[in-house]
Amino acid sequence: MKPKTIKISYWIVTVLFALGTALTSIPTEAGREVITTTLGYPPYLLNILLVAKVLGAIVLLQSTFKTIKEWAYAGFAIDFTGAAVSGIITTGDIAFIIMPLIFLGVMFASYYLWKQRLQLMKINK
Secondary structure (H helix, E strand, O other): OOHHHHHHHHHHHHHHHHHHHHHHOOOOHHHHHHHHHHOOOOOOHHHHHHHHHHHHHHHHOOOOOHHHHHHHHHHHHHHHHHHHHHHHHHHOOOHHHHHHHHHHHHHHHHHHHHHHHHHHHHHOO
16 A cells, blocks of 8 residues: 555544544443443443543544553453453344444554554654
8 A cells, every 4th residue: 555545544444433432432321221231231331431432532543652552452452352242242142243343343454554654654764
């Protein structure tokens, strides 16, 4: 891929991922029902996830603190993997793992493009 294509692709995928993650972290009645009743987690977990996902989305959109960005990607990977595993264990329904795995795939695309962009920036120095 050309450097400009990598840069544009990175920003499109990352912004969409950050927006999607931040928006899905907003607690709804249906979300509360799934977390507390279906999955059996305590209701306060929604508040923890809200703060963590919004902060993680903000971190992904900055370019200064690379180590924190790595941790944000790791946190999202753990979150979406945990969501998929929790859904399949508690419900046995494949529909519960599709959405977290889609988000995980988009996150890995963003991470891959970020690493490609960093490589290009090193080469051009």
